[in-house]
Amino acid sequence: xxxxxxxxxxxxFGEIQALHDLDLLVADGEFLILVGPSGCGKSTALRLLAGLxxxxxxEILIAGQPVTRLGPGERDIAMxxxxxxxxxxxxxxxxxxxxxxxxxxxxxEIQRRVRETAVLLDIDGLLDRKPGQLSGGQRQRxxxxxxxxxxxxxxLLDEPLSNLDAKLRTQVRGDLKRLHxxxxxxxxxxxxxxxxxxxxxxxxxxxxxxxxxxxxTTDDIYNRPANxxxxxxxxSPPMNLVAGEVRGGVVRVAGAALADFSSPDAPVTVGFxxxxxxxxxxxxxxxxxxxxxxxxxxxSHVLVHALVDGSxxxxxxxxxxxxxxxxxxxxxxxxxxxxxAPGKTFVFDAETGRAAPPPTRExxxxx
Amino acid sequence: MSTATSSVEPGSATRGWRLPFSPWHLVLxxxxxxxxxxxxxxxxxxxxxxxxxxxxxxxxxxxxxRIANYADAWHTAPFGTFFLNSTLVALVVVASNLVxxxxxxxxxxxxxxxxxxxxxxxLMATLMVPFQVTMxxxxxxxxxxxxxxxxxxxxxxxxxxxxxNLATAFGIFFLRQFFQTVPVELEEAARVDxxxxxxxxxxxxxxxxxxxxxxxxxxxxxxSWNDFLWPLIVITSTDQMTVPLxxxxxxxxHQTNWPLLMAGNVMSLVPMLVVFLLAQRYFVQSVAGTxxxx
Numbered sequence: 001x002x003x004x005x006x007x008x009x010x011x012x013f014g015e016i017q018a019l020h021d022l023d024l025l026v027a028d029g030e031f032l033i034l035v036g037p038s039g040c041g042k043s044t045a046l047r048l049l050a051g052l053x054x055x056x057x058x059e060i061l062i063a064g065q066p067v068t069r070l071g072p073g074e075r076d077i078a079m080x081x082x083x084x085x086x087x088x089x090x091x092x093x094x095x096x097x098x099x100x101x102x103x104x105x106x107x108x109e110i111q112r113r114v115r116e117t118a119v120l121l122d123i124d125g126l127l128d129r130k131p132g133q134l135s136g137g138q139r140q141r142x143x144x145x146x147x148x149x150x151x152x153x154x155x156l157l158d159e160p161l162s163n164l165d166a167k168l169r170t171q172v173r174g175d176l177k178r179l180h181x182x183x184x185x186x187x188x189x190x191x192x193x194x195x196x197x198x199x200x201x202x203x204x205x206x207x208x209x210x211x212x213x214x215x216x217t218t219d220d221i222y223n224r225p226a227n228x229x230x231x232x233x234x235x236s237p238p239m240n241l242v243a244g245e246v247r248g249g250v251v252r253v254a255g256a257a258l259a260d261f262s263s264p265d266a267p268v269t270v271g272f273x274x275x276x277x278x279x280x281x282x283x284x285x286x287x288x289x290x291x292x293x294x295x296x297x298x299x300s301h302v303l304v305h306a307l308v309d310g311s312x313x314x315x316x317x318x319x320x321x322x323x324x325x326x327x328x329x330x331x332x333x334x335x336x337x338x339x340x341a342p343g344k345t346f347v348f349d350a351e352t353g354r355a356a357p358p359p360t361r362e363x364x365x366x367x
Numbered sequence: 368m369s370t371a372t373s374s375v376e377p378g379s380a381t382r383g384w385r386l387p388f389s390p391w392h393l394v395l396x397x398x399x400x401x402x403x404x405x406x407x408x409x410x411x412x413x414x415x416x417x418x419x420x421x422x423x424x425x426x427x428x429x430x431x432x433r434i435a436n437y438a439d440a441w442h443t444a445p446f447g448t449f450f451l452n453s454t455l456v457a458l459v460v461v462a463s464n465l466v467x468x469x470x471x472x473x474x475x476x477x478x479x480x481x482x483x484x485x486x487x488x489x490l491m492a493t494l495m496v497p498f499q500v501t502m503x504x505x506x507x508x509x510x511x512x513x514x515x516x517x518x519x520x521x522x523x524x525x526x527x528x529x530x531x532n533l534a535t536a537f538g539i540f541f542l543r544q545f546f547q548t549v550p551v552e553l554e555e556a557a558r559v560d561x562x563x564x565x566x567x568x569x570x571x572x573x574x575x576x577x578x579x580x581x582x583x584x585x586x587x588x589x590x591s592w593n594d595f596l597w598p599l600i601v602i603t604s605t606d607q608m609t610v611p612l613x614x615x616x617x618x619x620x621h622q623t624n625w626p627l628l629m630a631g632n633v634m635s636l637v638p639m640l641v642v643f644l645l646a647q648r649y650f651v652q653s654v655a656g657t658x659x660x661x
Contacts, residue, residue, distance in 0.1 A: 050555075050559055051558075051559075052555050052558070052559070071558065072555070072558040072559045073558055073559065073560065073561035073562060073563070074561075077559065078559065078560075079555075079556065079559045081552045081555070081556060082552075083550070083552055085550065085552035085553050085555065085556040086556075087553060087556075087557070087571060088553075088575065089574045089575055098557070098560050098570075099559075099560035099561055102560055102561035102562055102566070103561050146556075146560075150560075
């Protein structure tokens, strides 16, 4: 167990800047999630830490020791690969024991540790099998076991659940969380799935274009997004982002006053989450006038897709999604209004996309 | 039940007349015939008397199969020595090819170094140069080795048969292509697990490349065993001759003893047949993909 630190780490592949000046400190025993769309640099960051790739500039430290010049085998870290990368010609036992054998661990110790790990992961009945004879979930657990059996300084997990079916993924996600509570080893977990990110991580690092967009807890990321990228990426469905303006200390979208906001008049981007919206009659005061597009019933609730009237060009009006109680139905094209729950309006700079300065956030927090 | 039968019958009726075999067989069967006839003729001739062998039109089935031709052939020439020489050369060449080509092929497949691409292109270019072009330079090089390094490597020694074939461009190319198909994550996993580059090659890549390695071994043995031109150039003394060269014993300037020559040929084929049967099961399947997701 150890803390892991990136100091100004950059990686460039020819013309492409995959990672730009990453500064990140992962505390001892922390479970940190790197999340972002594909090509955002999250996997590059992980591979640099594993030693499978070398940074163009910057320094990586594990337990306070610079490791940038060490090979992957000398860093005392373990990695779980997206496709598991189990050695196909070896039994499950040999797969688990491989790393220990490479480190010349005594035979009895290898036996003990492999059995112990296998029992913990419930794969002790599979030790004589080859990876080809295992199911997807079993392979995933063997891959986890191969990392855990070494008792490394840190675990690196590269989208370890993405090859499982939806049901198994939910189950393994819970198992992972429990495992981390039992064995709090520093873990860095790469995913593009924001549900995994929000449920598993102590902290989440949202990345885009090789840069950190926001670093914080699930609560920070969800309730205090630092910019429109984070707001639009996290959440399912994500936050609605609509062009609006601040005029006379009030945030307005399509003429509707949504919240008080003390800042100079300016165009802004206004955000609100689907679950904070209420659908009201079209003539209700201070409601955003919209036209219904489609309704998606999901059992527990209905997602109502709508188009904001008078926003953007007539040909491409801004889309918003509202979460409505089960049983809600509207005809496509019907005109309704949307109101935002008090204190749930987010304001972002229209040009930079950055969240509005603190006064608003305090206002939101106290509301 | 009744619906099932009634739905089948109209289907088969509309299909009309069909060949009772795949149309490909119309091509493949004659081709097989073309390939097999010389072999059968060789075996047949090896059992004939010299009179029968020289008759025209040729006799395909010997009147009275003469097994003794084999014993005669074996005794007429020092075949024991020829076989020993051929085996020795083949084993050394195969062993060296497997070691050198796998190391070089792996470097070309996975290790990033300056000039890798250019070097590989140069190597590939040598595949396009026919042996007849390089024959004389190679002869001079081998002669130089014999004069300056060790006489055992020089002209008229078995070493001269081994030295130019210790590694082949084809072998390097062949293994490189196969190594590139081994999932790179397996190698990365092994490196994170603490293996060195060579450790990865020997413990992960080579065990997964058995089909390619055994194919290369079989092809190398075959080439080495059948090689005639190069031994003909560098070997003159009988005790250093290989089997193909030794077979020319039966081919005089004025007369050829066909039955004995064919008996010798059949004998020289047997080891290759064994090699092929042993290596065959590796040709068929590769297991390299089974550790990854389904």
